[in-house]
Amino acid sequence: MSPKTFATRSTDKARFGIFVALSFTLCALAAFRSVPANATETVDIRFPVREAEFDAVLSCQNDNNPDCRSCLAYRPNSTSLVMYSILEKALQAGGLAARVEVVPSPNSERSRMMVSEGFADIKSDWDFNIDADPEALKSAPILRRGAVEKGIYVREDNLTLSDNKPISNVHNMSAVSIRTWRLDWDVLESLAPASLTSAATKQQMYAMINANRADFTLLEFSSTPAMVREVEGIRLYPVPGVKVTLPASQHFMISRHLPDADKIVGALNSGINALHANGFIHQCLTNSGIINEQVKDWRILNAAEDQMAPEKTTPSN
Template sequence: MNNNFIGFFIFLLLSFNGQANEVIDIPITQTLLSEYHAYQQEFKVKKEQAFLKRTVADLLIFQQALIAGGITAKLNYLIVPNLKREFLLLKHGEIVASPRIISEGSVSDDVKLSTAIIKKGNFKKLMYGLKSNQKLMSANNLDDLKELRAVLASGWKYDKEKLTQLGFKHIITTYNYPTIFKLIKHRDIDFTLLDLPSRENMLKYYQGIELAPVPNIIITLPNSRHFMISRNHADSEKVSQALTKGIRILHENGTIKKYYQQAKMYHPRFEQWQEF
């Protein structure tokens, strides 16, 4: 796909929010909003070489799918603390949709899913923990790790099912993503599952806490990933149709694949890793 195509879409994203009279409230964490603004600024200088996290790529795809589907409303970013709050807002029809991608089968009847953004078998994660955890980092295979303790976000249903299927028995959950890092750092939890890294050094950071991937092990989750749409909002059907159309267009023209390549989701360095 021509890089100018992505550049054109980014130009739209940097400019269209001030051009529409209609306003759509979009839930977003403060962390993601800050990362999105940082990407906007870096893109102006580095273009497609700008550092792009997968969650920011999700947001860009959401915005572009709305545009491609015919909606050019101004997006008002509504700060939410976590996924639980997003679910409640969607359930009660206080917001129409969310740019957070989520697994099929992970939502209530009050929420429906968009067309798949990431198709089945294409969503992969790594095991992350402290670099100083020698038992974790020196493992040669999964059998060396099955007695260790894991922490996952409570909404990561398929992550938990996958670890259970693989034989892990000690799994706790938390609603708050930052708490995952704190539990691993301070509470004798060994690892979590996190997205493939965007940084070349493959490390993940939060408030001074650094997590490293377990070498040579990659976990493939069997489910697809989707945006969430409320069934109880006045604009639900309009937004659903726009996202369906827009996602189809972005799959066909390669925009979705291009963004996830920029975010290092599809990277040749993982091709020789053991996949489970």
């Protein structure tokens, strides 16, 4: 064999070795790329929070101690922190490595628009609002239909009157609410009070009851022992023994503009179901006052309507 032939064969062997190594590397890279993003990368999720609660949620986001996201502490009126905690925990339980970052928003309507247009990624909302938006996907329910309960709130001096007459006579009482609180409005219409007036603001609603221009309204139960609600010094109290439920469910609204949105919804659904099963979601809702254990045995005034149409969805506030 000539030196030239030997050299040529050596070169060919070297080239073949390089080719094999390169092929192996490309296959490995292809296999790596084929792994779902949720197994290899941390996904950033932008979560809009209204300005009134933004600082509290941002502080928790930046806190290395996870206790503030555990829902173990009693934290009344911290709805945004509750939903932030459930979202983070659900993504984790669903097997998705995600970093939830809060972004400020002036109100719920603007937050909804931010998710729809892709300026934010996920927020909690009523089923009705999500179903109406073609740019949004819907998770499994966080708050199941009927889980949100409200009281019949009156002035303190009207509690005695309420105790002395059957609550079935609510149709002899006058009600006030805000028409854009559409779920509340629908429930009030179903109760058929003597009259139903729309107020422009929550402050005006309280003022009308305080001035005896209306007898009652629907409000979330406070987590205080007396369950009092107060606005600008006007205190309202729930009529004992009765409540209403809102005939809708709450879910996470996921922007279709979010990369791998369908995979994220799948992870969320798996996580939400797990958090319902292990009691984490109930713990969050109870410790925030969204679910009030003080009224769990109270009679539901609109129960018959809710039971007759369990799949009906109605607008909400």
